[in-house]
Amino acid sequence: MNRLTYTKVGDYYLPNLVLKEQPDTPIGRYGHMRLRYLKEHRKGLYTSLLLTEKLYPHLLEIDEAANERMDILMPQLMKAAGVTEKLKAADQMKWVGLANNCKAQAEEIIQSELIYD
Template identity: 50%
Template sequence: MEQMKQQKGEFIMTQLTYQKNGDYFIPEITLDEQPEGTLTKYGLMRKEYLKEYKGGTYSGLLLSNKLKEHLLQIQQQAEERLEVLMEQMKKSEGITEELKAENQMLWVQKMNNIQHSAEEIVLTELIYS
C-alpha cells in the first residue's frame, strides 16, 4: 500500500510493507534512530517534570521522536553547569586543599553546602523551567 507524505509543500510517496502473521497483515514500521547515551539523574528528573507539568511539550517531543535528544542535552548542560558553579563557589568561600588537610569535617560540611546550593540553582534554571 502506498502512502503520501507531505514535506515542505512536496508529496513523497512511501511504500508500506506488511508481514502476514496468522490471518492478519501487520505493517512493518521502524522507528528513527535514537541518540546514544544513558539518562541519569538530571535527564530523568527533566523527563518527570515534563510529563507531570508540561504535558503538551512532553507529547510533542515524544511524538516528534526528539525526547531523548532533549533529555540528554539538558542532562549534559546541568552536569556542566553544576561543575562550574561548584568551582566558583569553592573559590568564593575560600575552600582549599589546605582546609581539607587541616579540618576534614569542616571541609566536608562546606562542600556539602556548596553542592546543595549549586544543585538548587541547576534545578531551578534547567530542570524545572
Template identity: 50%
Template sequence: MNTNSRNVTYSTVGDYQLPNLILNQPRKPLGKYGRLRRTYLKQHRPVLYHTMLMNGSLYPHLMEVEQTAESRMQQTMQDLLKQDPAPDKAQNQLMWVQHMNSLKAQAEELVLTELIYS
C-alpha cells in the same frame, strides 16, 4: 503494506490499517538530570512530553539537558569555591565535607531551577 506521502508504512490488522511506528531507542542511559527533566515534562507538561516522544526529539532533548546541567554544576561549583574557599581538608576534614556539600546544594538548586523545572 501501503505507504503515504510521509513514508509511513502501515500493516493491515483485521479491518484496520495501523502505522508501523519505531521509536528511537536511547543509546546511552539518562543521568540524574535527564531523568528529572523527563519526570517534570511527563507530570507538568504532558502535551509537550508526548509531542516530543512521538516526533523523536525527547531523548536528544533529555541528553542535552543532562550534559548542560552537568557542565553548569561544575562551573557553578568552581565559581562558588572562588567566592567562598573551602577550609583545609587535611586540618579539618569534617568542615571541608560540610562546606563542599553546602556548595553542591547551592549549585544544584540553581541548575534545577534554571534547566530542569522550566
C-alpha cells in the same frame, strides 16, 4: 511523501510505525529529572517531543548542559565559601560540610535554570 502501510490484526488495521534509531548514550541524572518533570508538569511538551522523536536528544542536551554548569559552579561556590585544601587538612568535617553545602547550592541553581524551566 512516504506512504503509510497497515497490518491487519484481527478486525483492525494498525499502522506500521517505526521510530528512528536513537543513540546508545545513556541519559544521566539531570536528564531523568527533566523527563520526570516533563511527564508530570508539561504533558503537552512531553508528548510533542516524544512524537517528533526529539525527546531523547532534548534529555541528552539538558543532562550535558547541567553537568557543564555544575563543573563551572562548584569551583566558584567553593572559593566563595572558603573551601580550600588548607581547610581540608585542618578540619576535614568542616570541609565536607561546606563542600556538601556548595554542591546543594549548585544543584538548586541547575534545577531552577535547566530542569524546571
